[in-house]
Amino acid sequence: MGRYTGPVERLSRREGVELELKGLRHARGKSALTRRGAVPPGQHGAGRRRQESVYALQLREKQRAKRYYGVRERQFRRYVARATRFRGRTGELLLQLLELRLDNVVTRLGLAGTRAQARQFVSHGHVTVDGARVDIASYQVRPGQTIAIREGSPVAELAREASELLSSAPTWLRADPDRLAGTILHPPERDEIRVPVTEQLIVEFSSRV
Numbered sequence: 001m002g003r004y005t006g007p008v009e010r011l012s013r014r015e016g017v018e019l020e021l022k023g024l025r026h027a028r029g030k031s032a033l034t035r036r037g038a039v040p041p042g043q044h045g046a047g048r049r050r051q052e053s054v055y056a057l058q059l060r061e062k063q064r065a066k067r068y069y070g071v072r073e074r075q076f077r078r079y080v081a082r083a084t085r086f087r088g089r090t091g092e093l094l095l096q097l098l099e100l101r102l103d104n105v106v107t108r109l110g111l112a113g114t115r116a117q118a119r120q121f122v123s124h125g126h127v128t129v130d131g132a133r134v135d136i137a138s139y140q141v142r143p144g145q146t147i148a149i150r151e152g153s154p155v156a157e158l159a160r161e162a163s164e165l166l167s168s169a170p171t172w173l174r175a176d177p178d179r180l181a182g183t184i185l186h187p188p189e190r191d192e193i194r195v196p197v198t199e200q201l202i203v204e205f206s207s208r209v
Helices: 008-016 021-028 031-036 055-070 074-085 090-099 102-108 114-125 156-165 199-208
Strands: 127-129 148-149 173-176 181-184
Touching: 031 199, 055 074, 055 199, 074 090, 090 102, 090 199, 102 127, 102 148, 114 156, 114 181
Parallel strands: none
Antiparallel strands: 127 148, 148 181, 173 181
């Protein structure tokens, strides 16, 4: 299955949580989830829901994480496999790997309104890491590295507008909105990761498929 190209706010309604897929509308409290509530889209969305099985809950959580971070199935499986190879809690390590993606860090720093916009900035060469242009959205950033919008980039104004919407950067990042840049202070701990996902359900799902 290829990339989803339909109405993105429909995904937030399907998952019942805000996936932050529309940055400006979400910041202004006008997202579809806010206006319509956590009602699944479609003709029968408001109908009576059946009680979901454990498997269905685990699958739903995996889908929610994929849609939140904007990664596809094969790529997500690689992240899970990589997290299982490290010592520690697999679920927390999985979220840490996803948080340290370059497109996610650009979004967390307020340099893009959404992860989709951040991916476009990165893939078109508008983002630098320690002064060097990086065009791979899945690039894993490391503590101490500085991420910035390339000087003279035509997306600088868009990045500045996005930075004005950011209330504050996560504590594991240091944002510099004046320079349209930011630095990774340390890998994020679980309590520093603001994401509507129960990672243990994803680990349980991955262990049974």
